[in-house]
Amino acid sequence: MAVWDDLVGQGPVVEQLSAAARDADAFVTAAAAAHAEESVGHASRAAASKMTHAWLFTGPPGSGRSTAARAFAAALQCVNPDRTLGATPGCGFCDGCHTTLVGTHADVEVVATDQLSIGVKDTRDLVRRSSLSPSGGRWQVIVLEDADRLTEGAGNVLLKAVEEPAPRTVWLLCAPSLEDVLPTIRSRCRHLNLRTPPVEAVADVLVRRDGIEPELAAAVARATQGHIGRARRLATDERARSRRATVLRLPLQLGDIGGCLRAAQSLVDSATEDAKQVAEESDAKETEELRAALGAAPGGSSRMPRGTAGAMKDLADRQKRRATRTQRDTLDLALVDLAGFYRDVLAVQLGTSAPVANAEVRDVIDRLASSCRPENTLRRIEAILACREALASNVAPLLAVEAMTMALRGG
C-alpha cells in the first residue's frame, strides 16, 4: 500500500480510495479484455462500483488533501502485475505509480497555482484537456490542487466538464472546505473529508520519512498542530524557525502604541522581504527567458521587437500577482502562529488539559494568562482572525496588521 504511506492518520479515507481504485482497475481490465475479444460496444460500469468521475477532497490545511489526490491518481494509474493476483492497486513502485508521484505521468495533470486565483482562460484549457482519451489506456486524471482559488467564472466553465466528463476522465479537486467551492461544483463531486492528523502521527512520519530527530519532530509536530508540511519546514529550515520565534515574541512588544506600530511594521516588512526573495529567485530569469524567446538580443538594455510589449507586460503582471500571493501567504502563516499562541494562553487560563503547543515560550504564556481574563484572550484571537479575513479581502497589509496589533494591545 505504498502510495498511501504519506497519508497520515486518514484510515477511513484510504480505505474508501483504495476500494475505488480497485473497482476502477477492474473496470479498465474488463474493458481491455472486451476489446481483445473484439466484442464491439462499451463496457458499462458495474452498478455497485465504488469508483466515480469526480472527487472533492476537503480538510484543514496540512491534512494532506493534495497528497491524497496524488496518491489516488497513482493508484488509478498503477500497472503492477500483482493486481491480477488480487493485490490492491497503488504499489508505489510500478511505472504508473512512480511517474504519477514524481509528476511525469502523461495522463495526470496536476494544476497548482502560485497566483492569487485561477482564471477562466486557464480553466478552458483544462476542460479541453479533460476531453482527451488517456494515452496509457487507463485514466485521464486531472488534479486541481487549489479548487478554492477558482474564480466564479472559472468554476462555471468547469461545471459541464465535471458533470459529464469523457468516459475515462477523473477529476480530483482539493479545497480547504466545502464552502470554498461553488455549490454547483460541490454537488457534482463525491466528497471526501480528511481530518487533522494527530500530533503523534505527524511526529512519527517526520522521523520515519524525513529522518528527523524524534525530539525535534515531536516539538515541531506539536507546534504546528498537525500540519505536516509546515512541521517538516520548521524541522528542516532554520529561517522558518527564527521567523516563528520572532512572531511569538510579538505579544511582548505591544506595550504602547509605538510598540504596536513597530511590531506591525516589522511583520509586514519581513513578509515583503520574503516576497522579494522569491521574486529575485525567479523573476529575472523568467523575464530573460521570455525576452530570448521573443527574439531580443541578450542583455537587458536592447530594444524589444515590435509587438512583444503585451507578452512582456503579461509576464510582469503575473509576477506581481505572485509577489502579492507570497506576501499574503507569509503574513497568514505568521498570523496562524500568533493565533496558536493565544490559543495556548486561553488553554492555560481555562485550566484545560490540552497540551501547550508553543512550549518554548511557556513563561510568556503563563505571564499573559495570569495578567488578563479569558474574555480578553478570546477577543484577541478574534482580532487575529479578523485580520486574516481583512488581508484576504485586499485591505492594505500594513493597515490591517496595525489594526490587529492595536486590538491585541487593548484586549
Next chain:
Amino acid sequence: MAKKTSDDPLAPVTIAVGQEGLLLDRAVADVVTAARAADADTDVRELTPDTLAPGTLAELVSPSLFAERKVVVVRDAQDLSADTVKDVKPYLAAPVEGITLVLLHAGGAKGKALLDAARKSGSREVACPKMTKPADRLAFVRAEFRTAGRSVTSEACQTLVDAIGSDLRELACACAQLAADVDGTIDEAVVARYYTGRAEATGFEVADLAVTGRATEALERLRWALAVGQPLPGITFALASGVRAIGKLATAPRGARTGDLAREFGMPPWKIDRVRQQMRGWTGDGVAVALRAVAEADAAVKGASADPAYALEKAVVIIARVAQSR
C-alpha cells in the same frame, strides 16, 4: 514667475528651461514680440526634433538676400538627435547676427550636454519650472493681475486657485477673463460669481483636517475629494498614514531632536513639526480606535460594503472625535 538672467529678449540665443508649457510659450512669445517690434517683417520658424535634421539649422541661419531678421524656435531640444546637437553646439559659440535662436529644453538629464553648452556660451536663460507648491500658484495669480494692472485681494486669489486647480494655463485664462470682464478691485465676491467649488481635493488634505479634529471641514473636503474622483483606497491610505504618524510620534521620547526623529520614522523634518502640532488632543487609545476605524473603511472601499463613501465619512468622523479626546 519666469526668472530672467538677462533682460534683453533679443539676445542671440535664449534657452527656456522647464516643463511648464504656459511659461515656455510665454518665453517664446516675449522673444517674438520683441523681434517684431524691432522689425515687423521678422520671419519666425518653429522646429521640432523631427523637422530639424543635421544641416537644417545651417540652412536657416545662413544670411538671406534681404537681410531680414529671423527667430528660430526649437521645441523639445532635449530630444534632438546626437548628429543635430553636433550641428547646434558650434552655432551657440558663434551666433549669426540678426538671428535669434530659442531653445526650449525640459531640463533634467536628457540632452544635458546641449543645455550645458548653451549655458557656457552665455545664453540668456528663462526658467519655466512646473509649479508644485500652492504658494507658488497664489503668487502666479497675483502677478497675473498685477501685470494686467488690476488690484486683487488675497482671498480672491485663494478662491480662484481653489476653484481652478493646478493647471497654469487655466489659471492664466481665468485671470485674463476676470481682468477683462470686471471693473475695479477683484475681490472674493467677484471671483465667486464666476468660479465656485473646488477643483482639487486630496486624501492628505482630508487627513490633515481630520486629525486636527475639524470634523466639519474634513467631511466637506472628503466630499469634494469624492466628487473630483479621487481613488478611494488613496484616501484611506492618507487617513492611515496621518493617524500612523501621530501614533509613532506620540510614543517618541519627548526631548528628541527633530532631525533624529525624522531619520527614525522616515519622514521629512517639516512633517515631524506638523505632526507635533496635530498631536495635541490625541491619546494612545485614540490612535487605536482611529486606526481600526480606518482599517474598516479600507475593507469597505475594497468591496466589503455597499456604500464606501459612508464608510469613509464614518472613519473621518471617528478620527476627528478621538482627536479631541484629551
